[in-house]
Amino acid sequence: MIRRDLLLTLFGIGAGQAILLAVMPFLARAYGPAAFGSYAVIVAVAGIVATIAALRFDLALSGAEDASIVPLSRAGLLLPLLTVPFAIAVLALALRLPFGAHLPFRSDDLSLIGLIALFQGWVLLGSALSTRRGLFATLAAAKIVQPLVFAFTALLLLHDLSLAMAVGWAAAMAATLPAWRHLPSSMGWAETRATMRRLWRFPAISAPMALLDVLALSLPLLVFAGAYGERTAGNYAQVQRLIGAPLVLVATAGGQTFLKHAGDRLRAGVSVLPLIRRFVMVMLALAAVVTVAVALVGQPALTFVVGPGWRTDTGFLLLALLPVLCRVIASPVSHILVLTQRLATQGLWQISYFLATAGVLAIAPRLFGLEGTLGALACSEFLLYGAYLVLAVRAARAANPLPALSSKTRPLSASS
Template sequence: MKAFFSRLAKLIPQGKFGAKILLLANANILAQGLGLVFIPLLARLYDPADFGVLAAYTALISILAVGVAGRYDIAIPLASKEQEAINLAGLSLAIVIGFSLLSGVLILIWGHLFASVLNLPQLAHYLWLLPLGLLLSGVQQIFTSWSAYRHNFQALARVRVAQVLGQGVLQVILNSFGAVGLLLGFVLSRLAGSVALFRDIISRFSQISPSSWGRLAYNHRVFPVFNMWAALIDSIGLQMVPLLFAKLFSADVTGFYGLAMRVVGLPGFLVGQAVGQVFYPEASRQRGKPEAVAKLVASSATALLKLGGPIFGLLFLCGPMLFSFVFGAQWREAGEYARYLSLWLLLNFISSPLSSFVLVADKQRAALFFTIYEIMLRLLAVWGGAAMEDPKLSVILYALAGVVISAVYIGWVFRLAKVNSWHWLKTNASYIGSLLLLMAALLGFSFLVSEVAFVAIAFLGMGLLMVISWPSLRRNLDV
């Protein structure tokens, strides 16, 4: 696998923003292509309730992992010298280990009570995996930031493929154990990043100086004091939904939502995350050059729009049919959820990679207050649907809240980067209009042909739009 990515890197022009994104995106596509092979099989090996337990567990991991390193791992790509970066990694690792041990003690004391509050008593049997999951997720985050600092995107690519392949294989092999098989596959697949990080740290052991950690912690205190709480609140707003669904509805509903988010979230993982991991160190390098930063932000947003438009448009048009065909008729409702979520996730696909510019612009304090409003809006949306005892209404209201949040956030990042929002919209108006007209035309076909034919026509139409827009998309990445 290492040789494969080395050869791939040689085929890509080095030193360009788009080339680095392409390397990670190709790795993500390969990884998730492998992952997609497993999802239909897993959907038939496990019940919706098992996926509900997985969704609740991964939501807990995602929330707690935000602060597991005190956010000092996020400061690594901003380090001016390698010695500072490696010691930030060491400081982060020490915090991760301490946090994971503390979570183990708390689970031992209050684990059953916590599972009961969530209305998922079966989760109590698996909470012993939470400290291990936090440890490995925290180490993975440190590895990601360290690799971004060193511009070692080949290592990130290799680890990503190994993780997805390992998770899928383990979950298939362990299916006889029920929900625990899904959880173990998720947790143990994170070992690849841990091994890679420890190998790098050991090779630079002479540069590690624990006596410097106190000074580094103080110099970068803005990350745990402001950024961590903003990120934690944002994560709660996103990840509390499966936990609330488990509490307010049922494990089956939680499973439908969990699978929908896993599939609809793939484009963000495939490409959006790759853009974000390259964008952050690049934006940090360009700070102090207003014109270069504005061009980087605007071009990245345009590229993400043109990449995401056909993908999320297709999910809006064909979500229920695709889920029913691929995963089985029992998962059609998950496809409905995917349809409702598609518009928000398109805007989130654009805003999420650009969000790291807030760190570059040193606006963590403002981000904290922005995130408080986000979580209030998200949770009110879910509770609104729960008050009507309608999980679909909860998903729709949650998606609408996400549309508002992401649109406002994109506008804020543009303002920080001195990008004219109206000029950006006018520049992309023809593309947006073409996308909407194509979707309207395809919807007309849905009343005239069978579901299978409609899916084929929708794939053809959105694929054609992607091909037509590809030359301009490449120009946007070549910054």
């Protein structure tokens, strides 16, 4: 069952990435590094907003009892309509402040940032609901539709990468609609409010921590865009997109599969440690294969795909990918911290991760330049994600076989 669900999700990822790989020679030549740099900044900022669009109630779906699925889904549908406009207003205010001139996006970008964030937030919710119900075919369809529609729109309909991305996320949202079919049409907002109050830890603790986490992940691109220009940001983003993004998507698919089956095991009182060991070994093997492949054929392969004018030397590729490799090994199994309600532990790690990343990016560019900064960032990621993996294993060992996130679960203790 686990193997089937994982393979189905990976099929969606593989097909989506195959589509992007097929059209990338045309996109790279049609737009160039600078245009990709501007687009990457818009997508990164939109991703930051989308992460907290549903205030992390989408994450709560994975471990909630069956009775909470409907009220959580209702909350997740409404919240992005409130949180995304608020976030855009905050960004507009930030642009007017003295430091606004140093931000890598402009006021003209805010409407597209909001549009992408809104659709992406709904897709995250639909994906979480699909995972909770075991609809991995729906999940795979969304992962195929999004890049397919984006590529078609960018190449044939609109000469605007960011607007094409918004259209792609809208199509992906439509692809997740089967997950909503069996929800009752009655509103029942009193039940929804009661469920939101009971699961207050997700908006109060998990949402700010997730915001710090995605900020830390986006900081390198945003710093490179501000410090070195859109062309450097475009080169970095292209490596992340063509090689890093497929790895992250594989880790995301693994995390969604892990959420489903680890949650089932916890509710059944079965140890999660063998599942963690299996996932870590698979991700380690994947990271090793990718590293060897990039070292041997990364430069000619990427040059063939994107064409001349892009930076594709092996040293740059490996330095840009090392943080991603650390991330994909540890992040899928780190969901055990949510399933065991160790949100405080997860929050402390995410604060440490954000502070360390921000510190490296504040100091390293002044001392080492681009390559040195990438190396310092890789060292920081190795240490922090190694600690994350240790915390996940400890949480699995200490887990009590109680139904996760139910109204009768033990309260979050200070020691967690």
